[in-house]
Each structure stands twice: as C-alpha cells, then as structure tokens.
Amino acid sequence: xxxxxxxxxxxxxxxxxxxLSSRDTARGRAAIAKAIGNAxxxxxxxxxxxxxxxxxxxxxMFDRTNSFFKLxxxxxxxxxxxxxxxxxxxxxxTLARSLDLxxxxxxxxTFAAHVTGELSDQERGQLGDEWASxxxxxxxxxxxxxxxxxxxxxxxxVGDLCADLMRLMALAxxxxxxxxxxxxxxxxxxxxxxxxxxxxxxxxxxxxRRGPHTDFGSxxxxxxxxxxxxxxxxxxxxxxxxxxxxxxFVVNLGDLMALWTGGRWVSTMHxxxxxxxxxxxxxxxxxxxxxxxxxxxxxxxxPFSESSAVDRFDTVTVSEWVSRKVQKxxx
Ligand SMILES: O=C(O)CCC(=O)C(=O)O
Ligand SMILES: [Fe+2]
Numbered sequence: 001x002x003x004x005x006x007x008x009x010x011x012x013x014x015x016x017x018x019x020l021s022s023r024d025t026a027r028g029r030a031a032i033a034k035a036i037g038n039a040x041x042x043x044x045x046x047x048x049x050x051x052x053x054x055x056x057x058x059x060x061m062f063d064r065t066n067s068f069f070k071l072x073x074x075x076x077x078x079x080x081x082x083x084x085x086x087x088x089x090x091x092x093x094t095l096a097r098s099l100d101l102x103x104x105x106x107x108x109x110t111f112a113a114h115v116t117g118e119l120s121d122q123e124r125g126q127l128g129d130e131w132a133s134x135x136x137x138x139x140x141x142x143x144x145x146x147x148x149x150x151x152x153x154x155x156x157x158v159g160d161l162c163a164d165l166m167r168l169m170a171l172a173x174x175x176x177x178x179x180x181x182x183x184x185x186x187x188x189x190x191x192x193x194x195x196x197x198x199x200x201x202x203x204x205x206x207x208x209r210r211g212p213h214t215d216f217g218s219x220x221x222x223x224x225x226x227x228x229x230x231x232x233x234x235x236x237x238x239x240x241x242x243x244x245x246x247x248x249f250v251v252n253l254g255d256l257m258a259l260w261t262g263g264r265w266v267s268t269m270h271x272x273x274x275x276x277x278x279x280x281x282x283x284x285x286x287x288x289x290x291x292x293x294x295x296x297x298x299x300x301x302x303p304f305s306e307s308s309a310v311d312r313f314d315t316v317t318v319s320e321w322v323s324r325k326v327q328k329x330x331x
Contacts, residue, residue, distance in 0.1 A: 003022040003025070003027055003028040003031040003032075004031050005031050005034045005035050007019075007031070008020075008022065008028070008031045008032050008035050009035045010049065011047075014042070014043045014045070014233070014235050014240055015039075015043055015045045015046060015047060015233060015240070015242050015250070016035065016038070016039050016046050016047070017046070017047045017048075017049060017245065017248070018032060018035045018036060018039070018046050018047070018048055018049075019032075019048075019049050019050040020032060020048050020049070020050045020051045020052070021049075021050030021052075022050075023164065023168065029168060029171060030171070032168055033168050033169075033171035033172040034172065036165075036168055036169060036172045037169075037172030037173070040169065040172065040253055040257070040265040040266070041264060041265055041266065042266070043233060043235065043266070043268055044252055044253040044257075044258070044265060044266040044267055044268040045233050045242065045250065045251070045252045045253075045268060045270075046250075046251055046252075047242075047245060047248050047249070047250050047251070048221075048248060048249050048251055049245060049247070049248050051161055051248075051249060052161070053157055053158060053161060053249075054157075055247050057150075057153060057154060057157060058154075058223055058247065060150050061150050061151070061154040061223075061286060062223070062225075062284065062286065064144045064146060064147045064150045064151075065111065065147075065151075065193050065195075065284065065286065066195075066284050067143075067144050068111065068141050068143070068144065068147060069109065069111070069195040069282075069284065071141075071143065073090070075141075075143070076088050076090075076109075076141075077090070078141070079139045079140065079141050081136075081139055085112070085133050085136045086112050086113045086114055086117045086133070086136055086137070086138040086139050086190075087111070087112065087138075087139035088109070088110070088111050088139075088141075089109060089110045089111075089112075090109055091105055091106075091108075091109070092106055092108035092109055092110035092194060093105070093106060093108075093110075093329035093330045094106055094211060094329060094330075095210050095211045095212075095213035095329055096211030096212050096213055097211075097328045097329055097331055098213050098214075098216065098325045098328045098329050099212070099213060099214070100328070101211065101212065103206050103207065103208070103211045104203075104204045104205075104206055104207040105207070106207075106208060106209060106210050106211055107196060107197070107199065107203060107207060107208070107209050107274070108194050108195065108196050108209055108210060108272075109194075109195045109196075109197065110192055110193060110194060110195070111192075111193050111195070112133075112190050112191065112192035112193070113138040113140075113151055113155065113190065113191055114133065114134045114136070114138060114188055114189070114190045115134075115155050115159060115187065115188065115189050115190070116134045116135070116186075116188045117134070117136060117137055117138030118138060118152065121137070124136070124137065127186075127188060127294055128294045128295075128319045128323075129319075129323075131323050131327070132188075132294060132319055132322075132323055133188075133190070133322070133323075133326055134188030134190070134291070134294060151191065154191065154286075154288075155189075155191055155288070158191075158221055158288040159187075159189060159288070159290070161221060162189070162218075162219060162221055162288065162290035163181075163184065165219055165221070165251065165290075166180040166181070166184065166218065166219070166290070167180075167181075169219075169257070173261065173264075179301075180218070180292075183218075183292040183293055183296045184218070184290070184292050184293060185293065186293050186294075187290065187291055187292055187293055188291050188293070188294050189217070189288065189289055189290045189291045190288075190289050190291065191286060191287070191288050191289070192287060192289060193284065193285070193286050193287075194209075194210065194272075194283075194284065194285045194287070195282065195283075195284050196209045196230070196272070196282060196283040196284070196285075197282050198280040198281060198282050199274060199275060199279075199280065200280060202277065203274050207274075208271055208272060208273055208274060209230055209272040209273065209274055209283070210271055210272035211271055212234070212269050212270070212271040213269065213270070213271070214254070214255055214267045214268065214269055214270075215252060215253075215254040215255070215267065215287075215289065216254050216255045216256065216267075216321065216322060216325045217254040217255075217256055217289045217290055217291040217292070217322070218253075218254055218256050218257055218290045218291065218292055219251060219252065219253055219254060219257065219290045220250075220251065220252050220254060220287050220288065220289050220290070221249045221250075221251050221287070221288045221290070222249060222250040222251075222252070222285060222286065222287040222288075223248075223249055223250075223285065223286040223287075224244040224250065224283075224285045224286075225244065225283055225284055225285065226244045226245075226246045227244075228244075228275075228281060228283040229241060229243070229275075230272040230273055230274075230275070230283055231250070231270060231271075231272055231285075232270060232271055232272070232273055233252075233268055233269075233270045234268060234269040234270065234271075239271070239273075242270075252267075252268065252270070253265055253266065253267050253268075254267055254289070254290075255267045255321075256292060256298060256318070256321075259298055259300060260298075260300060260301045260304065261300070261301070261304045262300040262301075262304030263304075264304055272285075291318065291322060292318050293318060294317070294318050294319040294322075295317055295318070295319060296317065296318045297316065297317060297318075298316065298317065298318060298321055
C-alpha cells in the first residue's frame with residue numbers, strides 16, 4: 001500500500017495520531033513529514049505509533065522505574081541529588097515557575113539521568129559550568145539491579161528516534177534532512193521520569209500534578225501509562241485531554257523549535273491535572289527531553305529569521321537558556 005498523508009495520519013484532531021511505520025521509504029517519509037508539519041504548526045503535539053521502539057523495552061523501562069519509586073523513602077533518598085541534576089528528587093519542582101507563574105509545588109517526584117552523565121569526568125567538564133545539569137555524573141539506584149542498563153538502553157533507542165524525528169521535521173520545513181544535525185551532535189538530553197504519588201490529602205488551591213508550562217528543548221518524546229489520564233494541552237483558552245494509546249509516545253515541540261522556526265511552529269502550554277478525589281492511583285510518565293548541544297546558539301535559523309517568538313528569549317546559548325529554566329523550576 002502506498003503511503004500518503006491520509007494513511008499515515010491514523011486519527012486526526014488537535015493532537016493527531018501519526019503512524020511512522022513507513023519512515024524507511026522516501027515516499028513514506030514525505031507523507032509523514034507532511035503530517036508532522038501540520039501538527040507542528042497548529043498544536044505542536046502529536047502521538048506516534050509504528051515508531052519502532054520495542055514494546056518490551058518500554059514495558060521494562062516502565063516496570064524497573066516504577067519499582068524504584070515504590071521503594072521506601074529512605075532507600076530512594078540514598079540517591080537524592082540537588083535540583084535539576086541526575087538522581088532522585090522527592091519534590092520535582094514547580095514547572096509553572098519556569099514561566100514565572102507562582103503556584104504551590106507540583107505533586108510529583110522525579111528521577112533523572114542525562115545522556116552525557118555516562119561520559120568521563122574529563123569529557124563532562126568540557127560541557128559547561130557547574131550549574132549545568134548535563135555536566136554531572138549520573139547517579140543510579142542499586143535496586144532494581146538492571147535499572148541502569150535498562151535506562152541506558154532506553155536513552156540510546158529513544159535518542160535515535162528523536163534524531164530521526166528531527167530529520168523528518170527538517171523535511172517538513174522543506175530543509176535538508178540533516179539541517180538540525182549539527183545542533184545535536186553532542187546533545188545533553190535527559191530522561192526525567194515523573195512519578196505522581198497517590199493523592200491521599202487534598203491538593204492545595206492551585207496545586208497540580210504538573211503546573212502549566214512549555215517544554216524548553218527541541219522535542220519531547222513522552223511515554224504515559226495507558227489508562228491514567230491527566231495530561232492536558234491548551235487549545236486557545238480550553239484545556240484538551242490527551243489520551244494515551246498503548247505502546248505510543250506523545251511528541252511535543254519545545255521552545256527551541258518554536259524559536260528556531262521564527263514562530264512558524266509552536267511550543268504549546270500543557271499541564272497534568274489531579275485525579276478525582278477518592279482516586280488514589282499513582283501515575284508514572286517517562287519524558288525523553290531531546291536538548292540541543294549546550295553551546296548551540298538560539299537565534300532563529302535561516303530561512304526563518306523574521307521571528308515573532310524572539311521576545312521570549314533573553315539568553316544566547318542553549319546552556320544559559322536551559323540553566324535559567326531549571327533554576328526557576330526549583331526556586
Ligand atoms: O506527565 C505528563 O503527562 C507530562 C509531564 C510533562 O509535561 C513534563 O514532564 O514536562
Ligand atoms: Fe512538559
């Protein structure tokens with residue numbers, strides 16, 4: 001069967017579902033790029049199926065990570081770290097503060113690791129200053145025993161998927177496929193899992209599992225638990241639920257793609273709402289934040305140099321931009 005835009009878009013809407021399974025043919029890539037381009041200029045969010053990341057790996061990653069969060073607090077605290085860096089955090093910060101919105105802390109724990117956190121001390125030392133989260137060594141729990149190897153495999157496989165998504169996005173913008181490559185050839189991406197514990201006590205007024213924010217890298221590839229709702233995306237003035245499809249990922253653009261494209265593409269506000277009172281389930285989501293090279297410039301790119309998004313950026317490099325955001329989230 002030939003691939004065209006209507007066959008790769010398996011469900012249309014504000015957050016369409018796009019099937020990537022024909023991405024190894026030129027015709028398939030062209031159709032997928034078109035579908036991605038439509039989503040990126042309207043919502044900046046889409047769901048991918050047929051992405052090629054083995055279900056077994058996603059399930060293993062979910063299982064080992066969830067098991068870690070179910071350990072007693074004292075054991076998790078053994079790998080606690082300072083804000084934004086690799087390791088465990090009992091309080092995962094306040095994402096709304098990245099946009100200077102003052103809200104109570106998010107009802108969320110986190111565990112994070114950076115792809116650069118596996119490099120040698122010397123290599124990491126060359127990637128930026130002390131504050132920069134990607135210059136720190138990863139910290140790993142001892143339990144479950146295959147936690148680290150599973151995370152390493154997941155970071156590698158989802159990182160490769162992100163690199164191909166960037167090539168498809170370049171195609172969608174009618175650029176060479178490798179247009180974004182030199183901005184990501186020593187990227188400091190991270191996986192920063194959100195664990196939303198059971199809500200026994202009622203939240204404070206204005207307190208959410210994750211407050212409203214935009215992501216600040218290039219793209220985010222998020223895996224969510226199939227049957228646990230919560231993610232909402234802002235469409236105009238309305239919050240829209242994003243439902244999870246088993247084995248899929250939600251992909252969304254971060255601020256840097258909006259900036260690089262001079263505002264032609266959008267980085268959309270989203271949040272995670274609380275479960276109904278009486279629903280005491282936990283929820284775990286696994287975002288892979290594809291971040292460009294720390295020293296990449298954040299100027300709008302040619303041919304998009306007339307930028308309406310430029311006002312939102314008062315820093316020069318990815319390193320300054322990301323460090324400033326992280327400091328706000330944990331302030
Ligand atoms: O947990 C979710 O569904 C989304 C979390 C999120 O937006 C984030 O971590 O940036
Ligand atoms: Fe987000």
